[in-house]
Amino acid sequence: MSKKILKSVHFETGSTISVHAGHYAPELNGQPYSEDNQAEPLPDNTADEAAQVFLNEAQAHVESMLTQARAQVSMWEEEAQRTGREKAMAEARQAVQAEMSEALTTTQALIRAAQISQQQFFKDSQGEIGKLAVAIAEKIIGRELTLDPSVISDIVGRTIEAANVRGSACIIRVNPQDYELLNPLWNAIPSFQQPEQSWDLVADKQVSRGGCLIEVANGSTIDAQIETQLSQIATAFETMEQL
Incomplete structure (x- = not known):
C-alpha cells in the first residue's frame, strides 16, 4: 500500500x-x-x-x-x-x-x-555598451556639424578654456572645412579675446572635423580631436569590462 x-x-x-x-x-x-x-x-x-x-x-x-x-x-x-x-x-x-x-x-x-x-x-555587456555609446556619439557630432556648422566655435572655445594655457603663445590647428567656418567668427569668441594671449589659427587637413590640436609654446600639444576623446571613453569601458 x-x-x-x-x-x-x-x-x-x-x-x-x-x-x-x-x-x-x-x-x-x-x-x-x-x-x-x-x-x-x-x-x-x-x-x-x-x-x-x-x-x-x-x-x-x-x-x-x-x-x-x-x-x-x-x-x-x-x-x-x-x-x-x-x-x-x-x-x-x-x-x-x-x-x-x-x-x-x-x-x-x-x-x-x-x-x-x-x-x-x-x-x-559593458564592452558592447561602450562601443555602442562611441558609435552614437560619433554620429551625433557629425550631424551637429552638418546642421549647425558654427558648433565648431563652441567646441574649440571650450577646449581652450579647459586647457588653461593663458599667457602662452598657441597654435590652434583645425580641419580646413572647420577653418572656413571658424575664421569669420574668430573675433566673436570670448576665449580668443585675451590681450595677454597670442593665438594663431591654422588649417590642417590632418585634423578631423569637429576637433582641434593646440600647440603650446613650451612644446606640449593638446589633442582635442573627437576621435581621441571617444577612444579614451572606449578604453575606459574596456577597462571596466576587465574588472
Missing part, C-alpha cells in the same frame, strides 16, 4: 522549467544545481526582466506542486480515517514534507541562477 501511495505523489519536480524571456533556467532533472550549468544571458531582454521571469516561474511551479501535495494529503487523510490506519497518514505527511523540501531547493536554485545571469549579463 505504501509503495503505491508514494509512487502516486511524483509531481515531476525534476522536469525542465522553460523560460522564454531572454535566459534559460537550469535543467535540474533531480541533479544538484551547480554554477557550471548556470543560466547564460541572451541579449534580447534586460537582465532585470529575465531575473523577474525566473522568480515568477519558480513561484508558480512551487505553488502548483504544493497545491497538488495538499490535495493528495486530503485524500490520504480521508482514506486513513475510513480505514483507521494511522500509518498511511504518517507516510502521507512524510511524503509531503519531502515534496515541499524539494520544491524549496528548486526555487533556491532558480533564484541563484537568475542572480548569476544578471551579474554575468552586465559584465559581458
